[in-house]
């Protein structure tokens with residue numbers, strides 16, 4: 024299954040939106056945190072896990088989804104949220120802790136909830152997996168259309184929740200797709216020192232489901248594999264695991280000195296940045312002109328600027344609102 | 352050593368993070384059974400700095416980076432401890448307890464009892480607590496009460512580096528499971544913002560601080576303020592302000608929640624007649640209620656006013672700064688609590 028030109032352009036533009044978003048958040052995050060870096064300071068306090076480099080995982084899968092499909096994501100959620108169609112303005116406002124944010128500022132960057140497009144995430148490693156299985160079960164029980172996609176990092180594949188969720192989804196033959204974003208690092212711990220098998224696609228076999236290893240951080244290859252997996256799930260064929268080799272171009276979180284990275288690794292990863300790579304392909308294979316490219320970039324930039332402006336200009340919630348919304 | 356050099360050594364100031372690492376290193380040097388495992392405790396030295404230097408000195412065999420598999424490695428700590436080792440296991444944030452709670456709640460804390468005392472589980476479970484820097488509700492909790500409620504586990508929560516070192520040494524030598532809860536805002540990690548008063552003089556030589564012995568960190572006669580960890584610093588700041596209003600506050604640092612030094616708290620309240628308990632953990636069913644109960648159960652007549660608590664409201668911890676700062680205990684809230692007691696009648700006038 025290959026993407027049409029329009030789908031490729033959508034993937035490209037969405038990756039650009041995501042990257043611009045992260046770059047803008049990065050710059051604003053550092054406001055008030057120089058010369059002394061203190062997470063508590065500035066317009067965006069707290070932890071910040073950027074997704075630079077991992078955009079192909081988001082767009083290649085989400086290109087096949089509608090707002091009705093369910094996605095659960097991780098502590099590194101922005102790229103997936105953007106590809107799933109989460110309201111960018113309200114997501115930005117949430118990250119800034121504003122009243123207009125998706126959760127009125129209660130959740131922040133690791134707790135993005137947008138029920139309009141069935142998106143959620145959790146800061147606890149592996150804990151999006153059970154809920155994705157449950158959403159798929161609910162669709163099956165209600166006879167409602169839609170599949171569920173659970174995103175995790177490769178580090179999360181060593182959590183008990185991963186193994187239990189895979190088995191449960193398979194034994195009940197549920198419409199779930201498990202997407203492993205393998206960026207080779209869990210904070211400072213390299214995959215090879217934490218994971219007993221060379222890749223996580225192999226683990227799918229133990230739970231009776233197909234597992235596909237997708238090297239190259241290539242949105243088109245991801246698109247193809249995800250298309251088959253999602254079609255299979257939609258037609259009642261049960262779950263699939265997609266193991267995507269991707270690159271984390273930023274630190275684990277903002278402020279990470281990354282001393283654990285081998286020398287030269289980051290430069291090598293940056294040299295194979297998936298966004299310019301897709302632009303080159305679009306130009307070579309799909310006749311994307313410089314003008315088209317410029318227009319796409321401007322549109323992407325415009326969306327991000329608009330969202331950030333909205334977030335910046337929104338008010339903070341009243342402090343006492345902290346006491347609301349504990350119960351429905 | 353000249354007296355000048357001795358004074359310089361005595362004035363060595365350490366952060367809690369360094370004090371913890373120093374205690375662990377000293378115990379590892381004398382006891383080959385002690386080893387450390389957890390996420391990012393190896394070359395990185397712990398996200399919160401409390402294992403820094405250990406990997407270089409002791410190597411990968413005794414300072415083990417784990418996969419993100421808390422269920423397995425927490426269970427492994429139980430098994431290794433029962434088999435003659437003395438594991439120090441790190442749960443990066445206490446909020447992650449959920450994925451390994453069975454190993455803690457149903458095995459680590461209970462196996463000694465279940466076995467009629469024939470099995471020992473000498474684990475030190477180190478874990479970070481606390482918020483204040485907008486990390487939201489899965490990375491900012493204290494959960495002191497959750498662990499203190501559980502029979503079979505000792506609970507340590509230091510407020511400064513001197514105590515941190517001595518309590519860690521005691522924890523490692525204890526024959527029982529000890530949860531050692533260090534507050535991120537006291538750790539001395541600049542990137543989290545840090546309470547400077549937690550960084551204090553720490554002797555280089557090894558020493559222990561007994562569990563169940565609270566410290567009177569400020570003497571006073573008008574009101575007793577009880578807390579642990581960050582709560583102690585809030586209490587001290589409130590006491591400082593109260594002093595300018597002519598109120599003399601006594602501040603009690605519990606240091607360990609289990610065992611709990613009810614005697615020291617009672618003696619202090621018997622002297623002052625007024626009690627405020629400060630806690631960054633949720634208010635209901637927690638430490639504040641327990642401390643107040645321990646006075647009320649024993650002798651209501653020592654109270655000159657209804658006791659007050661300054662704790663975290665019963666809400667998940669919000670991300671946004673205005674909401675989080677609104678919810679957190681602080682010195683102003685402690686002073687307000689004192690003001691409330693002024694107008695109220697206590698037992699003696701009832």
Ligand SMILES: Cc1ncc(C[n+]2csc(CCOP(=O)(O)OP(=O)(O)O)c2C)c(N)n1
Nearest residue numbers: 099146147148176177178179208209210447
């Ligand atoms: C249960 C649990 N354990 C530990 C953590 C701390 N933690 C946050 S991110 C992370 C690394 C995750 O690695 P991976 O799953 O590969 O995702 P990545 O960060 O590389 O995107 C860890 C250990 C957590 N949030 N939850």
